[in-house]
Amino acid sequence: MVTPYEMTTRLTGPASRRSFLRSSMATSAGVAGMLLAKTPPAIGQDRELRLITFSHFVPTSDAELKRQLEEFGQMAGVKVRMxxxxxxxxxxxxxxxxxxQKGHDLTALWVGMPDLYKKHLINLDDLVEKVGRRSGGMTDDIVGRDGEGHYRAMPWFFISFPIAVRTDLIAEIGETLPNTWEDVRRIGMQLKAxxxxxxxxxxxxxxxxxxxRGIIWSWGGKLVEEDGKTVAINSPETVEAYEFIKALFNxxxxxxxxxxDDxxxxxxxxxxxxxxxxxxxxxxxxxxxxxxxxxGTERPVHQVINHIMPPAGPAGRHMSAAYNTIGVWKFSKNQELAKEFLDFHFQKEQQEKHLTASEGYNQPLMRTFSMHPIYASNSKYYFAPYIGWYTHAPGWPGTPNAASETVWRQFIIPDTAAACATDRMTxxxxxxxxxxxxxxxxxRHS
Amino acid sequence: MAISNTREQVLVGRDLTAANRQRWRRSLGPDLDGYGFVLPAVIIMACLVVYPFFLAIWFSLSDAVIGEPGQWVGLENFMYLFGIMYEGEDLPWYLKFRGFSWDLSLADDIFLMTLRNTLLFAIFSVVLKGVFGLGAALLMQRATKMKRFIRGSILVPFVAPTVLTTLGWWLILDPTYSHINWLLANAWPLNLLGLGPYQWLGNPNLALSSVIFVNFWRGMPFFAVTIFAGLVAIPEQLYEAAETDGASTLRKFWHVTLPLLRPVMAVVILFSTIFTLADFGIVYVLTRGGPMNYTHLFATYSFTVGILNQEIGLGAAISLFLFPILLLVVILQLKMVRKETGYGV
Amino acid sequence: MASSAISTVGLGARAKTPMWRIRKEIVTYASLIPYLAFSLFPLYIMFITSLKSKQEINNLGASPFWATGITLDNYVYLAENTHFFDYWLLNTFIVTVVSTLISVAVGILAAYALARLRFRGVEAFGVAVFITYLVPQALLFLPLINVINFIDDFIPIRDTYWSLILTYPTFLIPFVTWLLMGYFRTVPFEVEECAYIDGASRMRTLVTIVLPMALPGVACAVLFSFTLCWNEFLYTLVFIQDEIQKTLSVGVLTELVRGDIYFWGSLMAACLVGSIPVIVIYAFFMDYYVSGLTAGAIK
Known part of the structure; x- marks a missing residue:
């Protein structure tokens, strides 16, 4: 049995003392505080904290996550596996x-999954509250919650959808960067020619x-009402949005x-x-x-690409984003340890390292982290700290839930839009x- | 089981149980060790196929979702797929009967598409495989030089890992890279025709054709080699006899080769139909059911519903539709094989 | 295509001149060319793509059928950044070999019983074997998760390739049994009878008399099982998450498909390397396969 005191000394051992001290000063509550407050878990080398995630688009992001997990494992004296x-x-x-009912302790989840698996994920309300408070709150209110509003997963990061645009081509035809969807269509028409x-x-x-979804929202349409239950897609606004998609396609x-595909x-x-x-x-x-x-040239493509905000429609600027969350399974035998890891991972220092490793790909939901130096390091990332204002999770304006996830998985919006665009339907x-x-x-899901 | 006889009971008296046992034993057949021989197979199949299969049937009759056992709901999953409901609220009277209502426009239209796609997919690809497999087999029989190379090459599509070769096809059919469109646009003399670019995976009918084609590519060698094996087994004397009767090549093919190949063809078509109807990897990699669900098959759609949407109950109901179709095919095929050759299974 | 081949079946004795033979050969090989091209085309594309640099792959103007700057980077990437050579290839091999052995052993016993022995329920068993073959994998994998977890409570097999070794036989045994049953029926019974008269046990007869005579059939069953195992995807996808326990297909997809970025060159390199072992094995045992099918599948 390890006493809280030993636990702390182990945590602040020579290898990690400096970084640990810095991080615990930077944050109001560090791992040590948390561990001191609670009875430590029965620790032995046979315990293993296991995390599963999807292969990240940027391999270094996975490497950094793994490093953090290992660092945490060393501090807590458990084996880890990612x-x-x-x-x-x-x-x-x-x-x-x-x-x-077996497998990993921590799991990466997509946006609809916290609700889908709400019976199998532990409640993280307290942790989200704590992390949120020390990180300036979240830019999104619904991600990670289940239908009843409890957090079943920690909002992790989102991957936003700006326009990547060839600035040289736009300059060639004497246009400016598009601001609205109508601009996109006008410029696109000329460039397609x-x-x-x-x-x-x-x-x-x-x-x-x-x-x-972004286009439908920008026209003022919505898939569901705010309750997340009433289907509201059949509106004149959505029809107009579909008309626009068809025009844009043609x-x-x-x-x-x-x-x-992607x-x-x-x-x-x-x-x-x-x-x-x-x-x-x-x-x-x-x-x-x-x-x-x-x-036909020696000019790198990346030099002439820039990112701009998603275009605005008649009802404003809205875009969907891939929100990722991370949760702890109820069947996990290391729930407390997993929560401690999350606490550790969501410290400013670790978060910033993770964001850096993802080369700007991950974008934080915590306000404090969104002004990350990496976004200043490259002018093409300038949009990143602000795009969160315009992005919503797929179930918006309701919470993402099992039904919205099903609509997503069966590709109902893309299929009907494609049918409309190819003149199979009005x-x-x-x-x-x-x-x-x-x-x-x-x-079916009600 | 032996039924005990009263007179015997009286006569044999105390030997009754022993006699019964013996009779019972005899009724099991002479080769009792046969049970030992089939035991391992029975255990494995019972635990890993029969039990899961009945579990799947139970799933299909319940509202099970991933991680929860679910409640018995009877045929509701099947009813849902076809748009049958308990008392539809706002339906005209002629759609309501006996507490149910049936409106096909409320059916799961993706499922109906799946049904259509699977049938088209299986029929076309099995026919293609059969015709070209027969051709390949005839050629393989005639090619005496480079035998090993030729047979090996023809078998390659069948033996290389499906998912990986499908990735290769993906590259070939890909809308952006499309090697075929590149050929049509750049290779002389094809470029003179002014064809393309075709949306091999984007146009609904072309996409289904592409998926059929890749399945055909993969499955054809199985036909070729098995039919080839059948060809080799046809006794040479039969051809000689036909020749002395002055039969033409075509007649020989029609009256000697084909009838004798019939049992092989029946068996290989049966197996191929099973493989084809249950195909998963090709669609999963190439189109994910798109465009507009024109390529969803039972396996992919039940994967989408049962795994991605967590509704195991409904997913199992969808993939169970495969079973009666397969059973029908099997019964037809076996009837055919039995009639032709007298061999049974 | 079939018709051109048919015309060469033989035009009667009078036509069998040397000239006619040459023409027949030409027609045969000329008709084979499209078949071979068709079969090998994707492999060729894989090969070429695996030698290309990323820039060349993404250059849509360049010919997809020829590589200008040949590079081995894709293979190096595969070796250095993935577990392809050190684990996945080996895992696939182990899983394939072990489950093939299990299935063929169990299949031999069951097939022998079905072909030779008379006991109550043998027909029912034959039908049952056949019906189990009809149960699609897509239907089974979910309930199988339950089974594997149940076993895992006693022996830790979850998330290791042992779970595959356990489950692959489910789709192998019915086929193997069915194939070998056909083959055993072609083996003359008289020889066995002699062995019995000499007092040999059933098992001994099977191993020393029947099996040697049924060798092509067994080889065919082995090859077929080998192929099916090597190609399996769905079970591995669902049962294995541990990176170093994965098999080829799933490992490759996990590591080389990263969201919206595909490492095409390395993917194709992996496809090629993953296909070669099976192709080599077939090249060697092709004749067995054919003769095994000849007797087994047909009867």
Whole structure:
């Protein structure tokens, strides 16, 4: 049995004393305080804290997370293990863990999952409150909550969708960077004529789900009411948004967007073909690391890419974002330890390291961290600290829940939008069909 | 079981139990050790197939979600898929009957698409595999030089890991890279035709065709090699006899080769149908069910519903639809095999 | 294509001149070319892509069928940044070999019983084997999670490749049994009878008399099981999360598909390296496979 005192000394051992002291000074409550206040867990080397996450788009981000986990493991005197699965395979793996009630302690979750798995995740209200208080609050209110408003997961980071735009092409036709969706369409029309279409997926892809929701919101439409239960997609605003998507597709895009998945728009931009895409900064980052060149020139693509805010529609500027959360399974035997790790991970110092390692890809929900030096390090990240004002989680304006997750997974919005864009249905019919499908799913989940 | 006889009971008296046991034992057959031989297989299949299978049936009759056992809901999952409901609220009277209402427009339209896709997918790809597999088998029989290379190469699609080769096809069909479109645009003389670019995975019908094509690519070798094995087994004398009767090549093929290949064909079609109907990897990698659900198959849709949306109950109901279809195919096929050759299973 | 081949079946004795033979050969090999091209095309694409640099892959104007700057970077990346060579390849091999052995052993016993022995319920068992083959994997993997977790309470197999070794036989045994049953029926019974008369036990007869005669069938079953195991994806995807326990297909997808970034070059390199072992094995045992199918699958 280890006493609280020993625990503290172990925590502030020679290897980590300095960093630890700094971090505990910087934050109002550090690991030590927390550990002192509670009875320490029965520690032995046979205990293992295990975390599962998806393979991050930026490998160094995974490496940093692993380093933090190991550092924490050393301090707490437990073994640690971090496993990764491919991004699209995370849901399957989580399903198998929950079905078996066995597996990891900590788990990365997507936005609808805290509600989906609310019976299997421990309540993190107190931890979110504590971390939130010392980090200046969150930029989003609904992420990580279940239907009753309890936090089932810690809001972790979000991956936003700015426009990545080829500034050189826009300058060539004497335009300015687009501010509204109408600008996007006008500029896109001209650039498509020159062989540089814009690229927004209308397919079974995550990006399509995000962007099309953003467009609907920007026109004043919404998928559901604020209660998160009443389907409200069938409105004149949504129909207009669908009409716009159709016009945008016909005027400024190519047929291939109907088959794109999340990676195709990156390729399209980095190969010098696309003039604009809506995508996280991964396109820019990979152009930089791969040193992609504009075709026929020696000019790196990343030099001529810039990011701007998602465009505004008649009802303002709204965009969806991939919110990631991290939770603790109820079946975990190391719940307290897992919470301590979260507390440790959400200290300013560790958070900043994690953000740095992700090369600006992760964006924090905690206000204090959003002014991170990395966003100042590259002028192309300037949008990052502010884009949180315009982004919402997919269930918005309701909380993300099982029904909204199902609507997402069955790609109802992209499919109906694609049907409308390819003239299989009128905008009205498409919206009506989406409404029917959504009503069916919401009825089932109510 | 032996039924005990009263007179015997009286006569045999105390040997009764022993006699019964013996009779019972005899009724089990002469080779009692047979039970020992099948025991390992029975245990494995019972634990890892039969039990999970019944569990899946239970799931389909319950509202189970991931991690929760669920409650018995009867056929509600199946009713949901077809749009049958208990007393639809605002339906016209002619859609309501006996406490139920049936409005196909309320059915799970993705499921209906899945049904359509799976049937098209299976029929087309099995037919393609059959026709071209037969062709490949005939050619393999005739090619005497470089035998090993030719047979090996034809088998490659079947033996290389499916998911990985499908990734290769993805690169070939990919909307951005599309090697085929590149050929159509840049390679002489194809570029003169002015075709393309085609949306191999973006156009609904082309996407289904692409998925069928990749499945065909993967499954054809199985047909080729098995039919080839069947060809080898046809006795040469039959051809010689036909030749002395002055039969033409086509007639020989029609009257000797095909009838004798019938049992092989039946078996290989059966197996291929099973593989094809249950295919998962190709669609999972290539299209994820898109565009507009025109390529969802039972396996992928039940994966989406059962795993991604956590509704195991509904997911199991969807994949159970596969079972009667398969059973039907099997019964038909077995009837055919039995009739043709007298061999049974 | 079939018709061109048919025309070469034989035009009767009068046509069998040397000229005719040459023509027949030409027609046969010419018709084989599209088949071979069709079969090998994706492999060729994988090979070429695996030798390209990232810039070249992303250069949409460049020919996808030829690499200009050949680089081995993709293979190096595979070796250095993933567990491809040190774990995944080995895991796949172990899982494949062990579950093939288990399935073939169990299958031999069951098939022998079905083919030769007479006991009550043997037909029912035959039908049952067949029906289990119809149960799609997509339906089984969820309930199987429960089974694996139950076993895990006694023997820790969850999240290790032992769970695969345990579950792969479910889709192998029915096929192996069915194939071998057909094969055993072709083995003449008289030889066995002699052995019995000499007082050999059933097991001994099976091992020393029947199996050697059924060797092609067994080889065929082994090869077939090997292929199915090597290709399996769904079970591994759901059952294994530990990075160093993964098999090829799943490991490759996890490590080389990162959200919206695909490491195409390394993916294709992995596909190629992952395919080669099976192809080599087939090249060696092809004849067994064919003769095994000849007798087994048909009867």
């Amino acid at each position: 496993d990764r699965v491919a991004h699209l395979q995370l849901p399957a793996v989580l399903a198998s863990e929950v079905q078996g 020159k062989g540089h279409p814009i690229g927004i997926q209308l397919s079974h892809s995550e990006d399509a789900n995000h962007i099309l 005027d400024a895009m190519e047929q291939e967007v109907l088959a794109w 990676r195709n728009n990156n390729v399209c931009l980095n190969s010098g073909k696309c003039s604009m895409i809506l995508n996280p900064i991964s396109a820019y980052n990979s152009a930089r690391t791969d040193n992609a060149l504009l075709p 905008a009205k019919q498409a919206v009506k069909k989406a409404e029917m499908q959504m009503k069916r799913l919401y009825r």
